[in-house]
Amino acid sequence: MAPILRFTDALIYAIKSRRAERKKDEATQRLYYGLMLKEDSDAALLRIFECFLEAAPQQVLQTSLLLRRYEDFRVHQILSICSSIIGMGWCLAAYQRAVRFAQQDKLNMNWQGSVLQVVWHFLVTLSRIISISIIAYLFPIWTILACFIHIFCMSIWLQLLDRSPFCSHNKIAELAFSVALGAVYLFTYILPIEGRTRYRYTVYYILCFFQNLTCALLWYFYVDDATRNSVYFHLVSVLTIVPYCIGILFMVVYYMFFHPKVKVRRGITDTAVSFKVNEQIAEVS
Numbered sequence: 001m002a003p004i005l006r007f008t009d010a011l012i013y014a015i016k017s018r019r020a021e022r023k024k025d026e027a028t029q030r031l032y033y034g035l036m037l038k039e040d041s042d043a044a045l046l047r048i049f050e051c052f053l054e055a056a057p058q059q060v061l062q063t064s065l066l067l068r069r070y071e072d073f074r075v076h077q078i079l080s081i082c083s084s085i086i087g088m089g090w091c092l093a094a095y096q097r098a099v100r101f102a103q104q105d106k107l108n109m110n111w112q113g114s115v116l117q118v119v120w121h122f123l124v125t126l127s128r129i130i131s132i133s134i135i136a137y138l139f140p141i142w143t144i145l146a147c148f149i150h151i152f153c154m155s156i157w158l159q160l161l162d163r164s165p166f167c168s169h170n171k172i173a174e175l176a177f178s179v180a181l182g183a184v185y186l187f188t189y190i191l192p193i194e195g196r197t198r199y200r201y202t203v204y205y206i207l208c209f210f211q212n213l214t215c216a217l218l219w220y221f222y223v224d225d226a227t228r229n230s231v232y233f234h235l236v237s238v239l240t241i242v243p244y245c246i247g248i249l250f251m252v253v254y255y256m257f258f259h260p261k262v263k264v265r266r267g268i269t270d271t272a273v274s275f276k277v278n279e280q281i282a283e284v285s
Contacts, residue, residue, distance in 0.1 A: 006039050006040070006042050006043035006046065007039070007040075007043050009035075009039045010036045010039035010040045010043065013032045013033070013035040013036035013039060014032070014033075014036045016028075016032040017029050017030075017031075017032035017033040017036060020032060037098070037101050040098050040101070041095070041098040041099050041101070043098075044091075044094050044095040044098040044099070045095060047091050047094070047095070048091055048092065048095055048184065048190065049180060049184065051087065051088045051091045052088065052183070052184040052186075052187050052188065053180065053183055053184065055084055055087075055088065056088065056125070056129065056186075056187050059081055059084055059085065059129050059133075060129055060132050060133050060136060061136070062077070062080075062081060063081060063129060063130065063133035064133045064134075064136040064137045064140075066078075067133065067134065067137045067227070067232075067236070068137060081129075082126075085122055085125050085126050085129065086118070086122050088121065088122070088125050088187075088188075089117070089118040089119070089120070089121035089122030089125060090118050092117065092118075092121040092188060092190065093114045093117035093118045093121065095190065096109060096114075096117055097109050097114060100260060107260035108260060109258075109260055110258065110260075112258050113254060113258035113259065113260070116250050116251075116253060116254040116258055117254060119247070119250050120247050120248075120250040120251045120254060121188055121247070122247070123243040123244065123246050123247030123250065124188060124205075124208075124243070124244055124247035124248070124251075125187050125188055126239065126243045126247075127212055127239060127240055127241065127242075127243040127244035127247065128186070128187045128188070128208065128212070128244075129187065130236060130239045130240050130243075131211065131212045131215035131216070131240045132147070132186070132215070134215055134216075134218075134219045134236055134240065135215050135218060135219075138218060138219065138222050138223065139218075147186060150182075150185070150186055150211075151179065151182040151183050151185070151186065152182070153182075154181070154182035154183075154185040155175075155178045155179045155181075155182035157182075158178040158181055158182060158192055159175070159178050162192045162200070163178075163192075185204070189201065189204045189205070197255075201251070205248060208244070209244060209245075212240045212241055212244055213240075213241065215240055216237050216240040216241055219236065219237060219240070220237060
């Protein structure tokens with residue numbers, strides 16, 4: 001429901017911006033256009049929470065059940081899981097595009113960058129879902145505990161090092177936002193604040209790589225003989241590592257060649273971030 005309300009507000013602001021354009025009122029047009037973009041980026045963020053707090057856990061459950069009853073395997077079930085994960089990758093790419101549109105100091109993302117982002121996030125999310133699913137298949141209770149520990153650590157990281165200005169006026173809401181984002185970090189990483197991304201991505205993706213590697217090793221050593229002799233045993237082992245590494249490769253290619261640079265104003269690199277306060281667009285340098 002929340003994304004629908006955001007889209008409704010965005011449509012209203014778009015209409016007001018169009019009316020201001022017809023009246024030759026450039027200041028009002030820019031104001032409502034900025035508000036429309038911010039509503040769109042907020043809706044994109046809400047879609048991310050919907051994907052990774054609702055759809056992703058369902059895919060983990062569905063995949064672990066398929067592993068238990070692989071004799072009832074159907075092609076449409078695999079296609080359903082893959083299409084859902086592709087949707088998650090598209091959701092993340094759409095969020096990045098929306099954020100770029102909303103920030104006046106940033107260049108917009110081109111279609112090549114969007115495609116690379118979709119592939120990058122699809123492959124990383126696929127490997128994360130497979131990794132969590134095989135551990136849920138082997139050790140259901142321990143998987144729940146491990147997920148809670150991961151969420152707790154990510155929430156602490158957000159509170160101490162990457163605290164977002166979102167809901168900063170309310171400590172409980174701010175903490176809830178960090179916990180929700182920490183849950184998203186079970187599957188993928190999104191930037192909570194502006195700044196240099198290299199070190200954050202490095203820490204997060206190295207941590208997740210070792211988690212995936214641990215899951216693959218546990219799968220290899222602790223799976224039962226019937227599963228070990230099944231047709232998907234080696235395939236599952238590969239899917240925990242190989243898509244992840246290929247996804248990271250796509251990420252590196254994106255940031256090296258297709259990532260939009262910060263606009264340069266008057267010969268100085270401007271790092272202002274725009275945001276909405278009381279229906280106004282403000283900028284912080």
